[in-house]
Amino acid sequence: xxxxxxxVSIYTENFVGLLNRVTTIFTKRHVNIESITASKxxxxxxxxxxxxxxxxxxxxxxxxxxxxxxxxxxxxxYHLEGQTIFQEIALxxxxxxxxxxxxxxxxxxxxxxxxxxxEKKFVVVEKTGTKEDTDALYNELKPFGLxxxxxxxxxxxxxxxxxxxxxxxxN
Amino acid sequence: xxxxxxxxxxxxxxxxxxxxxxxxxxxxxxxxxxxVLYGYPGGAIxxxxxxxxxxxxxxHHVLTRHEQGATHAAQGYARISGKVGVAIATSGPGATxxxxxxxxxxxxxxxxxxxxGQVASHLLGTDAFQETDIIxxxxxxxxxxxxxxxxxxxxxxxxxxxxxxxxxxxxxxxxDITKDAQFEEFDFQYKKCKNIRSYSPIPITExxxxxxxxxxxxxxxxxxxxxxQGIILGGAEEEFKAVIEKxxxxxxWTIMGASxxxxxxxxxxxxxxxxxNYAPNVLTNQCDVLIAIGMRFDDRVTGxxxxxxxxxxxxxxxxxxxxxxxxxxxxxxxxxxxxxxxxELLPLLKTNKHTKxxxxxxxxxxxEFEEVIQExxxxxxxGLSMGEVLKEINKQTKGEAAIVSDVxxxxxxxxxxxxxxxxxxxxxxxxxxxxxxxxxxxxxxKMAAPDREVVAIIxxxxxxxxxxxxxxxxxxxxxxxxxxxxxxxxxxxxxxxQLFFDKRYASxxxxxxxxxxxxxxxxxxxxxxxxxxxxxxxVSNMIDSKEAYFLEVCVExxxxxxxxxxxxxxxxxxxxx
Numbered sequence: 220x221x222x223x224x225x226x227v228s229i230y231t232e233n234f235v236g237l238l239n240r241v242t243t244i245f246t247k248r249h250v251n252i253e254s255i256t257a258s259k260x261x262x263x264x265x266x267x268x269x270x271x272x273x274x275x276x277x278x279x280x281x282x283x284x285x286x287x288x289x290x291x292x293x294x295x296x297y298h299l300e301g302q303t304i305f306q307e308i309a310l311x312x313x314x315x316x317x318x319x320x321x322x323x324x325x326x327x328x329x330x331x332x333x334x335x336x337x338e339k340k341f342v343v344v345e346k347t348g349t350k351e352d353t354d355a356l357y358n359e360l361k362p363f364g365l366x367x368x369x370x371x372x373x374x375x376x377x378x379x380x381x382x383x384x385x386x387x388x389x390n
Numbered sequence: 391x392x393x394x395x396x397x398x399x400x401x402x403x404x405x406x407x408x409x410x411x412x413x414x415x416x417x418x419x420x421x422x423x424x425x426v427l428y429g430y431p432g433g434a435i436x437x438x439x440x441x442x443x444x445x446x447x448x449x450h451h452v453l454t455r456h457e458q459g460a461t462h463a464a465q466g467y468a469r470i471s472g473k474v475g476v477a478i479a480t481s482g483p484g485a486t487x488x489x490x491x492x493x494x495x496x497x498x499x500x501x502x503x504x505x506x507g508q509v510a511s512h513l514l515g516t517d518a519f520q521e522t523d524i525i526x527x528x529x530x531x532x533x534x535x536x537x538x539x540x541x542x543x544x545x546x547x548x549x550x551x552x553x554x555x556x557x558x559x560x561x562x563x564x565x566d567i568t569k570d571a572q573f574e575e576f577d578f579q580y581k582k583c584k585n586i587r588s589y590s591p592i593p594i595t596e597x598x599x600x601x602x603x604x605x606x607x608x609x610x611x612x613x614x615x616x617x618x619q620g621i622i623l624g625g626a627e628e629e630f631k632a633v634i635e636k637x638x639x640x641x642x643w644t645i646m647g648a649s650x651x652x653x654x655x656x657x658x659x660x661x662x663x664x665x666x667n668y669a670p671n672v673l674t675n676q677c678d679v680l681i682a683i684g685m686r687f688d689d690r691v692t693g694x695x696x697x698x699x700x701x702x703x704x705x706x707x708x709x710x711x712x713x714x715x716x717x718x719x720x721x722x723x724x725x726x727x728x729x730x731x732x733x734e735l736l737p738l739l740k741t742n743k744h745t746k747x748x749x750x751x752x753x754x755x756x757x758e759f760e761e762v763i764q765e766x767x768x769x770x771x772x773g774l775s776m777g778e779v780l781k782e783i784n785k786q787t788k789g790e791a792a793i794v795s796d797v798x799x800x801x802x803x804x805x806x807x808x809x810x811x812x813x814x815x816x817x818x819x820x821x822x823x824x825x826x827x828x829x830x831x832x833x834x835x836k837m838a839a840p841d842r843e844v845v846a847i848i849x850x851x852x853x854x855x856x857x858x859x860x861x862x863x864x865x866x867x868x869x870x871x872x873x874x875x876x877x878x879x880x881x882x883x884x885x886x887x888q889l890f891f892d893k894r895y896a897s898x899x900x901x902x903x904x905x906x907x908x909x910x911x912x913x914x915x916x917x918x919x920x921x922x923x924x925x926x927x928x929v930s931n932m933i934d935s936k937e938a939y940f941l942e943v944c945v946e947x948x949x950x951x952x953x954x955x956x957x958x959x960x961x962x963x964x965x966x967x
Contacts, residue, residue, distance in 0.1 A: 232588055235537065236525050243530045284712035290534045290554055293588040390587045 220275035224253070226303050226375045227279065229268040229286055230260055230293040230383050237291050241268060244285045250274055254307070254372035262383060265293060271373045294386050298377050305375035309353035310335070311344040314364035318342050323363060330356045341366055406577035411541030412437035414578050415505065415567065416445050418548035421580045424476050426450040426467065426837055428460035428830075432480025433520060435507030437572035452837070452866050455858035457484050459830035461491020462856070465500045466834030469817045470792055470842070472625070474501045474555050475834060481507045482520030485566070486527065490824055492562045493531040497821030498646060499623060501560035503551050510570040511539040524566050533561030541574035545581070553583035558591025559710045560623060593711055595726030595734065602722045603681070603705045604738035610679035610703075612747045613639045614670070616662055616691070619646035619820075620684010620709060624728035627651070627813045630683065633732050638742040640751050642670035644685050646820040649810035653789065659751045663691040664955045665802040668762075668964055669754035671955065674699050675962035676750075683707040684728045687717040688821065697960035707731055761966040762952050767807065773946030774922055776800050776875045780807040782929045783845060783873070791843040792817060794835055796828035796852035799881035802951045804847045826855030832870040833862055843871065843933065850876040850902055857908065863938045864912040871932050872909075872940045877947045878902060885950045909940035916940040 231237050238257060245252055253271040260267035272279065279297045286295035315338070317323065327334065332346040346356050353370055409417070415438050419427065429451060431439045442451045454460040457479040464475030475495075479488055485506040495502045509518040525537050534554045536547050544567065551563040607613055621630050627650050634641050634651075640659045641651065651658050660667030662674065674680065680702040685691070692698045695717060706713075706720040707728055714723040724731050766777030780803055783791065789811040795804040795818040810816060817835055819827035832846035853874050863870060884898040909916035915935060919928045919942065932939045953964045 236529065236535075239526055240529050247530060281712070281716055284714075284716075288710065288712045290586060290589045386590075387587050390585055390590050 220277055222273050222275055224271060224273055224300055225276065225279050226298045226305065226373060227270040227272065227283070227286075227295065228298070228375065228377065228381070229270065229295045230262070230381070231266050231268065232291040232293070233264055233266045234291055238268065240289055241286060241292070244282055244289070245270070245272065248278065248282060250278070250282065256372035256374050258374070260383075262387070265383065269373055269375050294381070294383050296377065296381065298375070298379070302379065303375040303377050305349070305373045306347050307350060307353060307371050307373050308345065308347045309356070309368065309370040311346070311356070311360050311365060312341050312367035313344060313360060314366055315340050315342060317363040320363070326356070326359045330359070332356055406579045408575055409578045410437065410441075410572065411544050411567065411574050411576065412572040413441045414541060414544045414576070415548065415572070416441040416449065417578065418545055418580060419476065420445070420448055421582070422474070422548070422552045424449060424474070426452060427476035427478055428452045428454050428463040428467075428834065429478030430454060430457050430460060430480070430484060432484045432507065434481035434509055434569050435478065435484070435505075437569065438478065438505070438507065438567075451478075452833070452862065454830060455861045456856065457487035458490050458826065459856055459859045459862060461488050461495070461502070461504065462824075462827050462830035463834035463862070464502050465491060465495050465827075466794060466817055466831030467838040468500050468502055468834070469831070470814050470835040471838040472814070473838070474503055474552055476503050476505070478505045479507070480520065481509055481524070482522045484520075485524040486522055488564075489527060489531065492528055492564065494819055494822040494824045494827065495562035496531045496533065498819065499560050499619060500562065501556040502562040503555050504562060504564045506564065506566045507572070508537065508566045508568045511568040512570070514539075514568070524564065528564045531562070532564050535564040535566070537566040537568070538571050539568045541571045541576040544571065545578060549581060549583040550586065553586070554589070592709060592727050593725040595724060595731045597734070599722060599724045600731060600734045601738060603707075603724050604735055606679050606703050606705055606722060607637055607639070607681065608740045611744075612677045613637070613679040613681060613744065614673060614677035615639050615641040615681045615683060616644065616670070616674075616685055617641060617647045617650060617683040618644040618685025620707070620728045621647060621650040622813055624684060624709070626684075626727075626729035626732055629729055629732035629736065631655075632736055633739065636736060636741055637739045638744045638748075639681065640670075640744070640748055642667070644688070644691050644820070645805050645816075645818060647685060648805055648808075648816035650813050652811050653809040654811075660755075661805060662961070663688075664693070664957075665806065665951050665953065667755070667806070668758035668953050668966060669751040671953065671964040672754055672962045673750060675701065675960065677702050679703045679705065681705045681707070682718075683732070684709070686713045689717075692717065693955045693959055693961035693963070697962075758953065758966065766803070769946075771946060774919070774925065774943060775949060776803040776945050777807050778922070779873065779875060779925065779929075779943050779945070780804060780847070782925055784809040786929050786933045787843050787845065791815070791845045792835055792839065794818065794828045794832040794844060794846040796846075796848040797823045797825045798849045798852060799877070799885065799949075799951050800847055800849045800875040802882075825852035828852060829856045829872065830859045830862070832872070833859060833866070833868050836868050836870045845871045845873060847873050847875065849881060850874055850878060850900055850905075851880045853905075854902075860909065860912040860914060864914060867937070869935070869937050871935070872938070873932070874905060874940070874942045875945050876902065876905070876942055877945050877949070879947060881949075882951070884948070888948070888950070889956070905940070905942045914938045914940050916942070918942045918944065920944045
């Protein structure tokens with residue numbers, strides 16, 4: 220079965236321990252989580268987890284059902300690449316010594332990144348985009364002395380309509 | 391805006407009473423109709439035990455000898471009665487000892503509420519004495535769990551716990567209550583939980599799916615049903631019987647479905663699976679429509695999935711959408727409660743007999759009888775067989791007993807040969823295969839159904855895993871009948887070693903204690919049978935006894951259970967020897 224990047228969106232109640240319950244569904248089937256983000260959703264008191272996995276669609280269909288089976292999960296959905304609009308944010312900490320090279324400014328500008336903070340010893344660059352975008356900037360900034368790098372999980376908006384309100388209404 | 395906020399049900403105003411969290415726990419149990427619970431006290435749950443002491447005229451606490459015993463007793467109680475079983479334990483080791491029973495209840499869909507004490511909330515996460523993160527530990531094996539740190543949360547959480555445990559596909563729930571929440575006073579009011587906004591226990595049955603199922607069944611020439619525990623959990627026995635009788639469909643059961651239809655019913659064609667009957671296993675791969683009802687295509691039922699009923703259209707009646715297409719791809723899925731969906735199905739079915747197709751089952755049964763059953767039930771060997779013990783129990787209980795079996799060879803023999811007249815009569819650990827289940831489960835079963843004969847059939851291995859519960863039987867005067875089929879081996883593992891590991895009997899031979907002396911130590915009447923001619927009288931004495939009774943039957947040491955589907959083989963490759 221072909222493995223592909225799949226974005227799983229899970230709407231849940233905002234309860235202690237629920238994230239653990241959700242991740243055990245993946246662990247149980249030996250599925251590794253590529254990235255994970257938890258945030259509030261458009262509905263008050265409903266949280267949304269965005270989990271990206273590299274798996275076969277067939278297995279994810281089964282995982283979705285197991286997720287939906289959890290009492291405090293309102294709804295779970297999966298989407299393939301192209302069915303969502305998504306972004307990740309990356310931060311890069313660069314040694315201040317090197318940023319005065321003319322090339323640095325050019326890289327920032329060409330990559331549509333921005334300088335978030337300038338401190339005595341370092342600058343922090345921010346870049347929002349796909350994993351490929353932030354990876355590309357990573358490679359370009361590496362020669363400048365990358366002191367730290369961090370990237371968020373994917374946040375994704377689906378093109379398809381979510382029917383969370385209906386689920387909440389019907390129960 | 392894409393979504394709208396939904397109003398939650400308002401908590402109706404009722405007169406409030408100022409009581410402690412621990413008293414609230416007991417009051418919640420009473421409000422849910424709990425009259426018996428099984429448990430073991432300890433530091434972090436002592437306030438609740440103090441209230442149980444005060445309320446002992448209203449609620450019966452049974453002191454088991456181990457927390458695992460408490461869970462299995464609660465399971466036995468739930469399985470025979472359909473009510474929620476309740477187990478209670480302290481924090482730390484008390485809580486972790488519950489896990490096996492919880493996992494068992496989860497995989498076998500048994501309604502159970504477990505209450506654990508927890509260290510005081512200011513100590514959480516400090517590795518305090520007897521602290522364990524039971525919420526994290528129990529998460530993968532519970533339908534729901536919740537930690538309570540404030541007394542005021544107790545009524546709502548307990549109400550949710552009972553609602554979740556018994557609604558939809560039942561399962562175990564764990565409520566962990568910190569000691570300070572037990573001591574804390576608050577204004578108590580209780581309201582039963584009627585719904586949870588994120589949870590739909592019973593999916594809607596689509597009319598079109600029932601019609602599609604009926605069309606397939608009506609057009610079938612060789613239909614076959616496999617039913618599971620869903621029939622029993624849904625209370626759908628009558629509806630099920632009406633369906634199979636009208637459509638004339640040969641019906642086989644999984645181990646969890648046993649007893650939903652009387653063994654002697656002409657359409658009951660026996661058990662499917664690894665040690666199931668020959669005919670339904672072989673003919674699973676010849677039927678043209680396979681109708682699965684309230685079962686989940688466990689690997690022990692299907693054998694190799696790549697060679698499982700590939701020729702057949704598959705219909706799956708199921709309450710849990712996650713079970714549909716999990717293991718076997720269905721052609722028609724009928725979601726919903728079995729009782730309701732079968733009721734809808736009945737008028738759409740054509741009357742049928744399928745006489746020729748039936749004959750095939752009878753022919754294969756004749757082969758199995760000749761090759762296996764005859765020798766199992768009427769052995770020509772000198773040593774006693776497990777099968778003949780079951781035959782004797784059937785005879786003397788007239789098929790009215792509830793049979794509680796443990797795990798292993800004796801379990802397969804018990805399920806194959808027990809003759810059931812009544813539903814909820816086969817209580818066994820199916821999915822998890824928990825050795826040690828039967829003795830405590832029999833306690834719970836007998837207490838929930840005191841008018842029924844409850845016979846525990848246990849191997850010498852599993853018996854010693856929870857043998858301490860003889861203490862519970864003695865102290866609480868539970869008149870269960872205990873039959874240990876002693877072959878001085880972990881028989882099922884030994885059988886596999888014989889067949890697949892060149893008879894290297896690694897750690898399966900048991901040097902057993904004197905079981906009679908042990909039973910007598912607990913003041914339980916006990917008899918050992920070593921010869922065939924002693925069996926009838928011994929079983930008769932056991933059945934006639936008004937008290938608990940222990941019967942040890944020394945059986946042939948190296949008998950094997952057949953038929954058998956070797957693991958990895960197709961279900962139709964079932965071997966008779």
